[in-house]
Amino acid sequence: MTPMIRELHDGVALWRLNMPEQRNPLSPAMKAAFTEGIAGFSTDPAQRVLVITGQDEVFCAGGDLRSIDSTPGTVATRQRMADSHAFIRAMAAVEKPVVMAVNGAAVGAGASLAMLGDVIVASDRGWFASGFPKVGVLPDLGLLYTLPRIIGMARAKDFVLTLRRYDAAEALAIGMVSRVFAHDTLLEDTMKMAAGMARGPGVSLGLSKRLMNLGMADTFDSYLVREELGQAVVFGTEDFREGARAFRDKRPPEFSGR
Numbered sequence: 001m002t003p004m005i006r007e008l009h010d011g012v013a014l015w016r017l018n019m020p021e022q023r024n025p026l027s028p029a030m031k032a033a034f035t036e037g038i039a040g041f042s043t044d045p046a047q048r049v050l051v052i053t054g055q056d057e058v059f060c061a062g063g064d065l066r067s068i069d070s071t072p073g074t075v076a077t078r079q080r081m082a083d084s085h086a087f088i089r090a091m092a093a094v095e096k097p098v099v100m101a102v103n104g105a106a107v108g109a110g111a112s113l114a115m116l117g118d119v120i121v122a123s124d125r126g127w128f129a130s131g132f133p134k135v136g137v138l139p140d141l142g143l144l145y146t147l148p149r150i151i152g153m154a155r156a157k158d159f160v161l162t163l164r165r166y167d168a169a170e171a172l173a174i175g176m177v178s179r180v181f182a183h184d185t186l187l188e189d190t191m192k193m194a195a196g197m198a199r200g201p202g203v204s205l206g207l208s209k210r211l212m213n214l215g216m217a218d219t220f221d222s223y224l225v226r227e228e229l230g231q232a233v234v235f236g237t238e239d240f241r242e243g244a245r246a247f248r249d250k251r252p253p254e255f256s257g258r
Contacts, residue, residue: 004033005055011048011198012191013041016055023061024054026084026109026141034087042094048198048257051190052117053101062108062131084109084141091116092213095206097197101190102126102168102177112141115150118209121179121193122168123186128176129165149216151175201239202257 005016015037017024024030041047054060091098100117108131114120132139139160148156151174159166171177181189197205207230215223234240238258246253 002033003027003029004037006037008047009191010195011046012194013037013047013050014191015050015052017053017060018055020054020056020058023058023105024110025061026063026113028083031083031087035083035090038087038090038094041096042090045257047096048202049097049099049194051099051101051194052113053187053190054103056104057125058104059100059102059106059126060110060113061105062110081140088116088141093210095210096202097194097205097209099190099194099197101186102128103183103186105129107131108139109141112139112143112146115143115146115176116141119193120177121181121186121190122171122177123183124168124180125183126168126171126177126180127165128159128171130160130163132160133163199255201234201237201243201253201255203237203239204234207234 001018003017003019005018007014007016017030019025019027019030041050097118098116099119099121100114102114102120102122104123104125105127106114107129111128111130114128130139130143138144144156144160147159150156151159155174158164166174166176168177168180172180179193211223211226211230214226218226239253239255242255243253
């Protein structure tokens with residue numbers, strides 16, 4: 001069985017984690033699929049937005065403990081982390097929107113994966129839990145960096161340290177997710193939202209994502225320099241010219257991503 005099913009629908013790349021019998025873990029095969037997939041997504045102009053979800057009733061239940069148990073030790077652990085960090089760095093750096101559609105349990109590294117989305121949505125059956133302390137390990141895949149920036153330090157500590165399970169309603173209330181959809185229509189609603197982004201001005205959206213990500217570590221003055229350079233790029237795009245024409249003509253713009 002392939003660990004990930006990848007499809008393309010009208011500019012929206014849809015990836016389904018496809019190891020439901022094992023609760024869609026981040027196994028070596030799954031990480032390899034992410035690495036291969038993100039390389040293609042980054043360079044293919046036909047893929048303008050990425051949606052990631054889980055097959056069946058689980059988003060991702062975390063790391064693959066069986067593979068970890070079979071290769072213990074410091075050297076092997078650092079290699080596993082390097083493999084994980086390669087694809088999450090690429091996902092953060094790609095100048096295209098990445099949407100996480102949490103259809104069920106997002107536990108441990110699965111919660112970390114979800115927090116890497118530019119837009120994070122969930123079904124009303126989705127839920128989140130840290131899980132890491134239950135097996136005596138440090139939260140990884142950037143969770144201790146991303147989560148405080150998404151929900152604030154106090155709530156992030158509550159999530160990580162208390163081992164409490166957060167359902168979709170609580171996740172929405174604290175800003176862990178931005179929207180909650182009915183479980184049966186999660187994929188339909190998410191793809192509709194993503195299709196709207198795919199029809200948008202790709203360069204502008206991509207640079208907006210990039211500047212927000214970089215701005216989290218910037219001073220205000222450093223950010224303004226990046227903003228100046230980014231706006232200079234965007235004003236030279238065909239999408240800007242089309243947007244200006246459409247505004248003047250009082251019609252919807254038809255963006256090309258160029």
